[in-house]
Amino acid sequence: MTQSNQNNRPGMSRRQFLGYSAAAGVATSLLGPSMLGTAMAGSPEMNAGSCATFWGIFKLQAQNGKIVKSEPFGKDSSVNEMTTNMPGYVHSPARIKYPMVRKGFLKDGYKSDTSERGKGEFVRVSWDKAGELIADNLYRITKEYGQDSVYSTPSGWYMLGKVNSAGACMSRLSNLMGGFVRAVGDYSTGASQVIMPYVVGNMEVYSQQTSWPVIVENSDVVVIWGGNPMNTLRISWPAPTHKGIESFEELKKRGKRLIFIDPTRNESIQELGGEWIAPRPNTDVAMMLGIAYTVHEKGLTDKSFMEEYTSGFDKFLPYLLGESDGQPKTPEWAESVCGVPAKTMRELAEVFAKNRTILMSGWGIQRADHGEQPHWMLVTLACMLGQIGLPGGGFSIGHLYSNQGTPFANAPSVPGMSGGKTPEGAPTPIPTARNIDMLLNPGKIIDYNGRKVKYPDIKMIYNGFANSHTRQPQRESAIRAWQKPECIVVHEMFWTPTARMADIVLPISTPAECMDMTTSEDGRFLIPLKPAIKPQYESKPTFDAFAFVAGKLGIGSQFTEGKSGAQWLESFYNQAMADAKRKGLTMPAFKEFWDKGEILEFKVPESAKTWVRYNEYREDPLLEPLGTPSGKIEIYSNAIAKMGYDDCKAYPSWIEPTEWLGCEKAKTYPLHLMTSHPRHRLHSQMNHVKALRKLYTVQGREPVWISVEDAKARGIKDGEVVRIFNDRGAVLAGAMVTDNLRQGVVRLCEGGWYDPIEPGKSGSMCAYGSANVLTLDKGSSKLAQAVNANTSLVQIEKYKGKLPEITVFDAPKGTM
Ligand SMILES: Nc1nc2c(c(=O)[nH]1)N[C@H]1C(S)=C(S)[C@@H](COP(=O)(O)OP(=O)(O)OC[C@H]3O[C@@H](n4cnc5c(=O)[nH]c(N)nc54)[C@H](O)[C@@H]3O)O[C@H]1N2
Numbered sequence: 001m002t003q004s005n006q007n008n009r010p011g012m013s014r015r016q017f018l019g020y021s022a023a024a025g026v027a028t029s030l031l032g033p034s035m036l037g038t039a040m041a042g043s044p045e046m047n048a049g050s051c052a053t054f055w056g057i058f059k060l061q062a063q064n065g066k067i068v069k070s071e072p073f074g075k076d077s078s079v080n081e082m083t084t085n086m087p088g089y090v091h092s093p094a095r096i097k098y099p100m101v102r103k104g105f106l107k108d109g110y111k112s113d114t115s116e117r118g119k120g121e122f123v124r125v126s127w128d129k130a131g132e133l134i135a136d137n138l139y140r141i142t143k144e145y146g147q148d149s150v151y152s153t154p155s156g157w158y159m160l161g162k163v164n165s166a167g168a169c170m171s172r173l174s175n176l177m178g179g180f181v182r183a184v185g186d187y188s189t190g191a192s193q194v195i196m197p198y199v200v201g202n203m204e205v206y207s208q209q210t211s212w213p214v215i216v217e218n219s220d221v222v223v224i225w226g227g228n229p230m231n232t233l234r235i236s237w238p239a240p241t242h243k244g245i246e247s248f249e250e251l252k253k254r255g256k257r258l259i260f261i262d263p264t265r266n267e268s269i270q271e272l273g274g275e276w277i278a279p280r281p282n283t284d285v286a287m288m289l290g291i292a293y294t295v296h297e298k299g300l301t302d303k304s305f306m307e308e309y310t311s312g313f314d315k316f317l318p319y320l321l322g323e324s325d326g327q328p329k330t331p332e333w334a335e336s337v338c339g340v341p342a343k344t345m346r347e348l349a350e351v352f353a354k355n356r357t358i359l360m361s362g363w364g365i366q367r368a369d370h371g372e373q374p375h376w377m378l379v380t381l382a383c384m385l386g387q388i389g390l391p392g393g394g395f396s397i398g399h400l401y402s403n404q405g406t407p408f409a410n411a412p413s414v415p416g417m418s419g420g421k422t423p424e425g426a427p428t429p430i431p432t433a434r435n436i437d438m439l440l441n442p443g444k445i446i447d448y449n450g451r452k453v454k455y456p457d458i459k460m461i462y463n464g465f466a467n468s469h470t471r472q473p474q475r476e477s478a479i480r481a482w483q484k485p486e487c488i489v490v491h492e493m494f495w496t497p498t499a500r501m502a503d504i505v506l507p508i509s510t511p512a513e514c515m516d517m518t519t520s521e522d523g524r525f526l527i528p529l530k531p532a533i534k535p536q537y538e539s540k541p542t543f544d545a546f547a548f549v550a551g552k553l554g555i556g557s558q559f560t561e562g563k564s565g566a567q568w569l570e571s572f573y574n575q576a577m578a579d580a581k582r583k584g585l586t587m588p589a590f591k592e593f594w595d596k597g598e599i600l601e602f603k604v605p606e607s608a609k610t611w612v613r614y615n616e617y618r619e620d621p622l623l624e625p626l627g628t629p630s631g632k633i634e635i636y637s638n639a640i641a642k643m644g645y646d647d648c649k650a651y652p653s654w655i656e657p658t659e660w661l662g663c664e665k666a667k668t669y670p671l672h673l674m675t676s677h678p679r680h681r682l683h684s685q686m687n688h689v690k691a692l693r694k695l696y697t698v699q700g701r702e703p704v705w706i707s708v709e710d711a712k713a714r715g716i717k718d719g720e721v722v723r724i725f726n727d728r729g730a731v732l733a734g735a736m737v738t739d740n741l742r743q744g745v746v747r748l749c750e751g752g753w754y755d756p757i758e759p760g761k762s763g764s765m766c767a768y769g770s771a772n773v774l775t776l777d778k779g780s781s782k783l784a785q786a787v788n789a790n791t792s793l794v795q796i797e798k799y800k801g802k803l804p805e806i807t808v809f810d811a812p813k814g815t816m
C-alpha cells in the first residue's frame with residue numbers, strides 16, 4: 001500500500017482532510033471563543049491552534065504559516081518559559097526538513113564506512129527512496145541474521161498524542177515484523193522499579209500517591225530526600241497541570257517544615273527555603289542507617305507497626321547493630337561515610353519520629369551504582385517510624401514528578417494507538433541502559449533480576465524516538481557502539497546528536513503540526529491538538545511516517561487497519577464518548593469537539609482529594625495484603641536472597657559505589673558529578689531553542705556549578721570556560737561559581753547536546769557540555785542493571801585553549 005492511498009479515507013478527499021485538520025489557513029476561531037486571542041479575528045493569514053506537550057498545555061497563534069506565539073491555556077497556575085517558547089522550538093535552524101541519507105551509505109549501502117557516521121555529510125532523498133532503503137535493509141538483515149539482529153528504541157520520550165504515539169507506532173511496526181530486540185525498564189526509575197516489587201509488591205514509582213491536599217493539610221515535616229520538585233514537576237507525562245508545584249508553594253505558605261537532603265542546594269531549596277542538609281553523593285543509605293540506628297537506640301521504633309505490617313526486620317537488625325558485620329551503623333560511623341554531622345542525624349531521628357513526617361524522594365538518588373538500596377532503606381526507615389498509611393505520613397517515591405499526588409478527575413478513559421501484541425518467539429528484551437554494552441559485546445551473558453540474559457548481535461538500529469546520544473552514559477563507548485551496525489535509522493524533528501549518527505533520517509512533524517488529542521495528567525482535561533500550521537517542509541506526523549515505512553515493507557494495511565490518522569482520532573474519541581456515557585458524563589460529538597476546538601474539562605470528585613496511599617493496607621492488612629510473598633512490607637527478601645548477588649543483598653545495605661568521594665580514584669578525580677535534570681529543558685528537548693539557552697548558558701555553553709572553594713583552588717572565576725574531564729572524556733562548560741553545593745560536588749545537568757570537536761571520533765571533546773561524555777556506563781547491580789549516571793568522578797581546570805565554536809544547534813552543512 002502506498003502512502004497516497006493510505007491517506008485517502010473513504011468519503012473524504014485529501015483536500016477535505018487538510019481542511020478538516022485545520023491545517024489550511026482558516027480565518028475563524030478554531031479554539032472557540034473562550035480561547036481565541038482578540039488579535040486573531042478577521043485576519044486571513046492568522047490561524048490558531050491548541051497544543052499540549054510535556055511542559056504545558058497552550059494555545060498557539062500562527063501567521064503566514066509560522067507559529068508566532070504560544071500562551072498558556074488559562075487553567076494552569078504555574079506557567080514556564082518552555083511553554084511560551086514554542087515558536088523557537090518549531091521553527092528552529094536545527095529542524096530536519098527532508099528525508100536524508102548519509103552520503104557514504106547512499107553510495108555503498110550496508111557495506112559503507114561506518115566511521116563516517118556523525119560527520120554530518122547527508123544527501124537529500126525522496127520519501128520513496130528513504131522508505132525503500134529502510135525496507136530493503138530490514139528485510140535483508142532479519143532474513144540473514146534473524147529477528148534478534150534489529151534493535152528498536154522502546155524506552156524514551158516521544159510526543160503526546162493518542163494517534164501519533166511514536167512508542168506505540170514503533171512497537172506496532174516491530175510486532176508486525178515478528179518483533180525486534182526491545183528493552184525492559186527505563187532510565188527514569190531503572191533501579192527502584194525492579195527492587196520495589198520485592199519490597200512493597202508493586203513498582204511504587206508510578207503508582208498513585210497520597211493526594212496533595214492531604215499532604216498540605218496533614219504533614220508537619222516534609223523531607224525531600226534527593227529531589228528537585230520545582231524543576232521536575234514542571235514536566236509531566238501526559239500533559240501537566242502543575243498541581244505539584246502549587247502544592248509545594250502552599251506548603252511553604254503554611255510554614256510547614258521542609259527538609260531537603262541533597263548535595264546541591266537546588267532550585268527548589270532556593271525557591272522554597274527550608275533546611276538544607278548536604279551529604280556526599282551516593283552515601284544516603286549510610287545516612288539513613290545512622291538515623292535508623294538512633295531511632296532504634298532511643299526506643300522510637302514503632303514495634304507494633306513493624307510486627308503487623310512488615311517482615312524480616314529481625315534479619316536486618318543484626319546488620320544495623322553491627323552484630324553481623326562488626327560495624328554498628330551509628331551516626332558517627334554514618335558521618336564518616338556521608339559527611340553529615342552525627343548530631344544532625346540524631347536530631348533528625350527525633351524530628352521524624354515525633355511529628356507527622358513524610359519521607360519523599362526523587363529518582364536521581366537511585367540513578368546510581370547500587371541504586372536499588374536508597375529507596376529500600378527509605379521504606380525501612382519509614383516502617384520504623386510507623387506512619388505509613390496515615391494521612392501525611394510515611395514515605396513517597398512518586399510525588400516529585402508527574403501526576404502521582406494529583407487527585408484524578410472522574411473522566412472517560414481515552415484510548416490511543418496500540419502497539420499490538422508481541423509475537424511469539426520475539427527476541428528477549430535487554431535491560432534498557434545496557435544497550436551500548438549489548439552492541440559492543442554480542443554473545444555476552446549478564447545477570448538480570450534472577451535471570452541470565454544473553455546479548456544478541458545487532459546489525460540494525462531503528463531509533464523511532466529518543467535521543468540515544470545524549471541520554472546514555474559514556475559517550476565514547478556509545479559512538480564506538482554505533483559504528484558497529486550495518487544500518488541505522490532515526491526518526492527525528494531536529495538534527496540531534498543521534499540524528500547525526502544515522503544512515504537514514506526521516507523528518508517528523510512537531511506536535512504543533514499534527515492533528516491529534518491528549519489528556520492532562522489528572523484526566524481533568526481532554527485537549528484537542530489542533531494544528532495551527534501544516535507539517536513543515538517534508539516532515540510527516542509520526543503515524544503517517546511509520547505507516548509510510550510499513551507500506552514500503554508491504555504491511556501498510558495491517559499497520560493502518562485501513563484508517564488514516566484522522567479516522568483513528570475520531571474512533572478513539574468515539575470510544576471515549578461511549579465510556580463517558582457509561583460513567584454518566586457528557587461529551588459533545590466528535591465534529592463539535594473538533595470544530596470548536598475547546599478543551600473539555602471533567603470534575604475532580606471530593607473523594608479523590610482525600611485519598612491516602614496504604615491506608616487500606618493499614619486498616620486491614622489481612623484483607624488488603626501487599627503483592628509481596630509475605631503480603632507485608634519486606635525488609636528482608638527471600639526472593640533476592642535466593643539470587644545470591646554480591647551487589648544486592650537480601651536487606652537494604654550500604655555498599656560502596658564504584659566511584660565516590662571516599663574511593664581511591666577521588667585522588668585523581670576529586671569532584672563528584674551530579675547530572676541533575678535541567679530546569680529549562682526536558683533532557684535534551686529544547687536545548688536547540690536559542691531564546692531559552694540565553695537564560696542558562698555561560699558563554700554559550702552548558703553551565704557547571706562549582707563551589708567557591710573548589711573554584712578558588714583551581715583559579716577559576718565565575719563565567720569562565722572550563723574543561724571538565726576524566727578518563728572517559730572531556731567537555732567544555734561555563735563555570736557558575738556558587739555556594740549552592742557541597743565542596744567536592746559539581747553539577748552539570750544532563751541533556752546537553754553533544755558537540756564533538758572531531759565529529760564521528762570516539763572520545764572527542766564536547767564543545768558544549770554534554771554531561772554523559774563523562775559518566776560511567778555500568779549497571780547499578782545484577783538485580784536491576786539500571787543506569788548509574790550519578791556515580792562519576794571528574795576533575796576541572798580552567799580552559800586555556802582556543803575556544804571552539806558551538807555548531808550543533810544548526811543543521812549540518814548541506815542539509816539546510
Ligand atoms: N547523566 C544522566 N543521563 C540521563 C539521566 C540523568 O539523570 N543523568 N536521566 C535519564 C532519564 S530519567 C531519561 S527519561 C532519559 C531521557 O532520554 P531521552 O528520552 O532520549 O531524552 P530526550 O532528550 O527527551 O529525547 C527525546 C528525543 O526524541 C525527540 N522526540 C520527541 N518526541 C518525538 C516523537 O514523537 N517522535 C520522534 N521521532 N522523536 C521525538 C526529541 O526531539 C528528542 O531529541 O535520559 C536519561 N539519561
Ligand SMILES: Nc1nc2c(c(=O)[nH]1)N[C@H]1C(S)=C(S)[C@@H](COP(=O)(O)OP(=O)(O)OC[C@H]3O[C@@H](n4cnc5c(=O)[nH]c(N)nc54)[C@H](O)[C@@H]3O)O[C@H]1N2
Pocket residue numbers: 187188189225226227228231232233234235261262263264266279280281282283284361362363364365368400401674675676677678679680681682683751790
Ligand atoms: N524541568 C525538567 N523536569 C523534568 C525533567 C527534565 O528533564 N526537566 N525530566 C523528567 C524525567 S524523565 C524524570 S525521570 C524526572 C527525574 O526526576 P529526578 O530523578 O528526581 O531528578 P534529578 O534532577 O535527577 O534529581 C533530583 C535531585 O536529586 C539529587 N540527587 C542526585 N543524586 C543524589 C544523591 O546521591 N543523594 C541525594 N541526597 N540527592 C541526590 C540531585 O542533586 C537533584 O537535586 O524529572 C522529570 N522532570
Ligand SMILES: [Mo]
Pocket residue numbers: 187188189
Ligand atoms: Mo526519566
